[in-house]
Amino acid sequence: MKDVEMKMLERAKALLESGEVARVIGWKKGDFCFDPAPASFETVEELDNFVYDYFCGANLSKYLIQMSKKEGKTAVFLKPCDTYSFNQLVKEHRIKRENVYVIAVECMAKLDIEKIKAKGISMVESVEVVGKEVKVTSAYGVETLYKPDVVLTKCATCTKTHQVKDEEIILHERPARDVDRFEEVAKLEAMTADERFAFWREQLSKCIRCNACRNVCPACSCVKCVFDNPASGIAAKANDDKFEEQLFHVIRAFHVAGRCTDCGECSRVCPQNIPLHLLNRKFIKDxxxxxxxxxxxxxxxxxxxxxxxxxxxxxxxxxxxxxAK
Amino acid sequence: MQRIGVFICWCGSNIAATVDVVKVAEVMKNEPGVVFSANYQYMCSENGQQLIKQAIKEHNLTGIVVGSCSPRMHEATFRKTAEAAGLNPYMVEIANIREHCSWIHKDMDEATEKAIILVRTAIAKVKLNAPLTAGESPVVKRALVIGGGIAGIQAALDIADAGFEVDIVEKNATIGGRMAQLDKTFPTLDCSACILTPKMVDCAQHEKIDILSYSEVEDVKGFVGNFNVKIRRKARYVDETKCTGCKVCMDKCPSKKGLNAFNMNLNTRPAIHIPFAQAIPNVAVIDPEQCIKLKTGKCGICQKFCGVGAIDYEQKDTFIERQYGAIVVATGFKPIALDAFNEYGYADNKDVITSLELERLMNAAGPTNGVLLRPSDGTHPKVITFIQCVGSRDSSGCGKPYCSKICCMYTAKHAMLLREKYPDTEVHVFYIDVRTPGKNYDEFYRRAVEQYGVDYIKGMVGKVYNENGKLMVQGSNLIDNEQITIESDLVVLATAIEPEPSVRKVATLLTASIDTNNFLTESHAKLRPVESPTAGVYLAGVCQGPKDIPETVSQASACAAKVIGLLVKDKLKTNPCVAIPDEMMCNGCSQCANVCAYGAITYVDKEFRLGGGKTEVRRVASVNPAVCQGCGACTVTCPSGAMDLKGFSSKQIMSEVEAICKK
Structure with missing residues (x-):
């Protein structure tokens, strides 16, 4: 992954220096090794903070709604799954395609720090991935984990490939895998209606309405969300019953049905670990x-x-x- | 402050027998916003309307609710009433307490409770109504007729005679349809071709009629008065403007083994052919599945012999787009497939034939030149057995539940003609009932029985099987209460008819509704029988329901009258209940345009102020109110709720839902 990062940095510098693009959207280093964040780089100097590693799971496509409206071209690094969101947003006329320069980058599945921590490891200092082994160095020593156990949920069943690229930085091919992304949905379908209702009621009861799922979702890009619109007549209803409030997620799933690319960002960012992507996947399966x-x-x-x-x-x-059809 | 008036109609006993109308009117007096509430025996009568007008004036009403029949019946009436009293006609709401309530309930308490809820719901809605004004849209003075059978021909001739341009789109190479295949017609026994072909010629010669044969409707956009239709002109590989119909190509074509669909596949025809002698247009067509040149590239004989150079193997399908004010659907019928009726042995015995096949075998232009010969060995059949209701009135699920309506009469016709022409033949008819309503119809059937000695047997056939070259027809004779077997030479099945399958696509394109049997639905079974519920679309012939030639022609002329009534208008009032986008909330995502069946939504770039002196250009939806039909598909598709419908706003609908749910 270091070699890929080097190559990306090299291209980002060249594009900014030549003036071909006005900015590059990528990831910048966080406080820890596991919390890089999406960032816009407008100068070569700013690129000192640039990073691309196994924790760069964030989907950058949604930022282009605003960025592509700005003066000058915007270069963006897109992983395979991100390109679907990108296409969908272009289709919905939200991204100005002509203002974006897409650099397709390899992914190799990203890691989930929550899953690593769940293995009982805290104070993670650095992580190294070799094949299917994840070597985690923490304040308490080095531990080796099996990678499929600690990848992001959205990566576990991913078979996506790049759908759009102006150029690509792919140094290693991700081996083809045979996975069924609807396995969890099938389990829900097998439940009785009462069981399923109880399942979702319990899951959604954890919701704190932080709106992270909505804010990260590339399909949730309305200029004015119905939930923020007093005229929609929905706001006051939420106070009636706690569960009614949580139906927010069901309404949201309906709103993105047919447009959701299954990028899995909703579940990734949920601080309460609600498996929100399963609502969307049920729609996709149907x-x-x-x-x-x-x-x-x-x-x-x-x-x-x-x-x-x-x-x-x-x-x-x-x-x-x-x-079925 | 809203001042709502409520008017509860008894509809004679239609509503009053099941709903306590007095109580409903009393309860409504206490509803917030209601300042007047009354009940009356017939609200739609002059006196009833007078009551409404007076109340509007005296109580200075801002909106009214009429609790009565379906808005499909009298909404227009009450809107006019309101308008006459100075109230905007769109400040009227109808609570349907008849079809939705009194007619479907028996218990008075329950029905009354429900009527109260329905009227309350309408009050909740009318409070949010806004005055609306109808716009105008121009009418294109040209009609499209889909289907060139007798229905389409008659409709086209009548419309054209009134001075309007008409296009007939026919999917086959010639107009004429099923009637062209018939030998004689009941109840007068005149030759079908003799009465049909003059009408076909009239169409061809009429300066206002354009026949687009071998063509299909590909796409329909727009709305009443302004349909935009894309028509596929299929490649016939023969230049229509050059071909003289001399038929030299047919003689010379080496590929002569194509099944002749016009003769119900009872004989063959060349790859290049004119379907029948009186075809209109009299222009050849090449069957690309059969043509050696088109399949292998080698041959080209017809091109060599064609004196006018009409053959063009390179011809491709072309598309034309035309505008129409009205559309007549006359897509016709076909006999059902008999795959599910093994008991009659149709697939296994050449001498078990359908009635339409018999028509061809009796026709002078048919495969046997009008001499009745058995398909198996070419001999004269001596005993002929007819079986009625094959697939009609069928409750087993194999056939159709409806009566095909024409079979009793054509079977009587067949039986009579056979006895007339071949007096030495014995003719039996198995029937469930003989249905002969119609002018001179029963007399016709009685002639078959009484004068021509046709043996009518009341009973159904269980089995037809072949024994030593004879067809054994096993059935029951209910009058004599016995099982009988008739040794026959020929068995004729009065096969049920069904709408021509292509009607489904046509219906989809026109957003015309269709019933479970694929018959197009009329706007009102009794009072609007030739109009589709889709404005500007009219129905003629069997596409709407089984019917014979006289009925088809009557319906076609009725359609023409409706079309002419539409086309003489220069402008139509448009529905003011149209979609309206909130530009501040619109994402410009195009989803509404994707679902719009009328092409009413376009996008514009608009500059919006962001505050702090900044602006932003955004792509936002724009609705053409003359094109929008107010179907509301866009409003439910819009993810941000930016699209709303005038007269049926989301707020109005939600307030109705709340009124229904309120305890």
Whole structure:
């Protein structure tokens, strides 16, 4: 990963120095090795803080809504999963494609510090990844973990590939894997309605309405969110019942249905570890079953299955009965 | 301050027998905002309307709620009433306490409670109504007829005779449809071609009619008065403007083994062909599946022999776009497939045929030149058995639940013609009921029985099987209460008819509704039988329901009258209940434009102030109110809730929901 970072830095410098781009969106070092954060770099000097490692899981595509409106071009580093969000936002006319220079970068699955900490390791100082081994150096010594145990949930079932690139920095190919991203959804489907209601009620009861999921979600990019709009008549209802408030997540899932690329950022940023991505994946699975397989963000044009009608579409009663196409 | 008036209609006993209308009106007096509440026997009557007008004036009402029948019946009436009293017509709401309440309930207490809730709901809505004004849209003075059978031909001729341009789009190479395949027509037994072909010729010669044969409707946009239709002109590989219909190509074509669909596949035809002698247009067409040149690149004989150079193997499908004010759907029917009816042995025995096949076997232009010969061995059949209701009135699920309506009469016709032409044949007919309502119809059937000695057997057939070259028809005779077997030479199945399958695509393109049997739905079964619920779309012929030629022609002329009534208008009033975007909340994401069936939504770049002297240019939706039909699809698609519908705003709908849920 160090070699990839070097190459990215080299390109970022060249692009800024030549004036080809006005800024580069990437990740900057945090206080610790495990908390790099998205950042915009406008000068070569600022790049001193640039970092790209196994903790750079954040999806940078949403920042381009604002950045692509600015003067001059914006270069951005996009991992495979981020490119789907990028395409979806271009399709919805939120990103000005002509103002963006996309550098596709390899991913190799990112690590989840929460999962590392859950292994009983605290005061992490540095992390080194060799193949499937993760060597974690902490104040208490060095421990070796099995990588698939500590990758981000969104990375565990990822099979995505770059959908858009103006250039690429890929020094190592990620080996192909056979994973089923709907395994967890199938478990929920197997529950009775009462069990499922209890499951979500419990999960959503943890919500503190910090709005991190909404703020990070590339599909949640409304100029004015309905939940922030007093005229929508939703705000006051939330006070009636605690669970009604938490239905926020269900409404949000409906709003992004057919547009969600399954980038998994919602679950990654949730401080309460609510598996929010499962709501979206249920919609994705249903759309696949009812209207044929569809991956949002695979292209930057065309209609989504939920906003188009074709003669082969499932009849409403098929939808009611959840019958596959 | 709102001043709402409530008017509860009894509708005679229609509502009053199940809903305590007096109580409903009394309860409404206590509703906030309501200053007047009354009940009356017939609110739609002159006196009822007078009551409303008077109340509006005397109580200075700002909005009214009429608790009555469906708004589809009298909303327009009450809007006019309000307007006459000086109230904006869109300040009227209808609470449907008849179809939605009194008609479907038996218990008076329950129905009354529900009526109260429904009226309360309408009050909640009308309080949020805003006065609206209808706009105008121009009418394109040209009609499209989809389907060139007798229905389409008649509609087109009538519309054209009134002076309007008409295009007939026909998917086959010629107009004429099913009627062109028939031999004689009941109840007068005149030759089908003799009465149809003059009408076909009239179409071809009419200066206002443009026949687009071998074409299909590909896309429809727009709305009543302003449809924009994309038509695919399929490649026929023959230049329509050059071909003289001389048929030399047909003689010379070496690929002669194509099944002749016009003759119900009972004989063959060349790859290049004119479907039948009186085809309109009289222009050849090449079947690309059969043509040696198109399949292998080697041949080209027809091109060599064509005296006018009409053959063009390079021809491709082309598209034309035209504007129409009105559209007539006349897509017709086909006999059902008999795959599910093994008991009649249709697939296994060549001499078990359908009635439409018999038409061709009896027709002078048919495969046997009008001499009835058995398909299997070419001999004259001596015993012929007809089986009625094959797939019609079928409750087993294999066929159709409805009566195909034409079979009783054409079977009587067939039986009579056969006895007339071949007096030595024995003709039996198995029937469930003989249905012959219609002018001179029952007389016609009785002639078959009484004068022509056709043996009608009341009973159904269980099995048809082949024994030593004879078709054994096993059935029951309910009158004599016995099981019988008739040794027959030919068995004719009166096969059920169903809408031509392409109607589904047409219906989808026109957003015209369709029933479970694929028949197009009329706007009102009794009072608007030729109009589709989609404004500007009219229905003619079997696409709307089973019917015979006289009925089809009547309906086609009725359609034409409706179309002419529309096309003579220069402008139509548009529906003011249109979508309206809140630009401050619009993301410009195009989802609303994606779902808009009318192409009413476009996008504009607008500059917005951000504060601090800064501005930002954003892409926002813009609705063309003349094109928007107020369907509301955009409002539910918009993720930020920026799109709303005038007259049906999200706030109004939510307030209705709240009124319903309130205890």
């Amino acid at each position: 759309i696949d079953n009812l209207y044929g397989e569809y991956q949002a963000g695979e292209t930057d044009e065309g209609k989504t299955p939920l906003t188009s009608y074709t003669e082969g579409d499932a009849e409403p009663n098929d939808v009611m009965n959840g019958e």
